[in-house]
Amino acid sequence: MTYEIALAGNPNVGKSTVFNALTGLKQHTGNWTGKTVELCTGVFEFNGNIFHITDLPGTYSMRSYSREESVSQKYLSENEPDCVIIVADSNVIERNLSYALEILAIQRQAVLCLNMNDEATRNGTVINTELLSKELGIPVLKTCAVKKSGLEKLKRTVLEICKKEPEVQNAPFTDSFPDNHALSALFLSKTSKEICEKCVSYRKNDERSGKLDRILTSKATGIPIMLALFALLFWITAVGANYPSEWLSAFFAFIKEKLYAFSDYVHAPGFVSGILIDGVYTTLSWVVSVMLPPMAIFFPMFSIIEDSGYLPRIAFNLDKFFSRCGANGKQSLSMCLVPDCRYLSLFCR
Ligand SMILES: Nc1nc2c(ncn2[C@@H]2O[C@H](COP(=O)(O)OP(=O)(O)OP(=O)(O)O)[C@@H](O)[C@H]2O)c(=O)[nH]1
Ligand SMILES: [Mg+2]
Secondary structure, eight states: OEEEEEEEESTTSSHHHHHHHHHOOOOOOOSSSOOOOSOEEEEEEETTEEEEEEEOOOOSOTTOOSHHHHHHHHHHHHOOOSEEEEEEEGGGHHHHHHHHHHHHHHOOSEEEEEEOHHHHHHHTEEEOHHHHHHHHTSOEEEOBGGGTBTHHHHHHHHHHHHHSOOSSOOOOHHHHSOSOHHHHHHHHHHHHHHHHHHHEEEOTTHHHHHHHHHHHHSTTTHHHHHHHHHHHHHHHHHHHHHHHHHHHHHHHHHHHHHHHHHHHHTTOOHHHHIIIIIIIIHHHHHHHHHHHHHHHHHHHHHHHHHHTTHHHHHHHHHHHHHHTTTOOGGGHHHHHHTTTHHHHHHHHO
16 A cells, blocks of 8 residues: 655654654754755655655744745645654653644644654653553654664554544644634643643753753853854864865975976976966865865864754844844854855965
């Protein structure tokens, strides 16, 4: 049999990581919100069945207005997949449940995938999946997509759901909740809070990450820490890149001498050696020696910051400033990347 399934959920919860793990494809993933902006489809096989799976852009609500979020909204409202895998971040389950409830209002053929279970366990978040499953009326299971754990069970559950006849007719979204955005959001956030109170408990060590979060995002310390961190990143890149840059320049100059010697040896016409050695080779070697070292230092360091989960905190800190010029905090990522190759290269010479 062939089935259509979809991956939906809030941004940055690991939908594309689940997608890649299921399909073996290489959809773009990263630790900031808004990476997937279009529908992305793939195929996987399980127990002789073919699943066409669509990775949707992350969205916070069925009534979002940004372009990428409306792509998901439109897909879920207009299509009737055989199963929706609602991916949620186990660390912030309450916030994720609001959107899960909105999806369940129009699509009962669904499974809730509590992803990032590794981090939640480390942070002391304990989720009673059986109780949560009873509350929501759909299967709930835990996964850790980066380690590909829990995915076999997910595939089995998806197959069971796809084989089942829908119990109730899926209703259009507007019939299920008050049409007013603020009202429906309020209604759902109360509902999700109640469910979480019953099904989720937090052990002590969760407080540590809460404290860290307060320091990194508070008004007094959030921005100074961010500026200090980026100044340090910029300084290490600019100063550190000078050494490999000099070595590369010396190496390319050595090769250039050899190329001149070779061109004399074969009696190449002056204009040919001028074009090839003084033009093409000199320009290329200059670009490589100036641009490569800062990039080789900046991007690995930036990846470490990304993996630590600090980028969404930066987006949060800068959201107010960005919104004053009609943008939002998510765009701060592009701002962080501005001092990369071009600007750093100016400092490195
Ligand atoms: N620790 C941990 N990290 C995960 C897990 N699954 C995904 N990630 C990381 O979470 C980040 C976000 O993953 P994505 O798959 O890009 O998230 P997404 O939901 O597709 O995000 P959008 O496309 O922006 O909506 C990446 O850095 C992943 O490596 C997990 O189970 N555990
Ligand atoms: Mg994605």
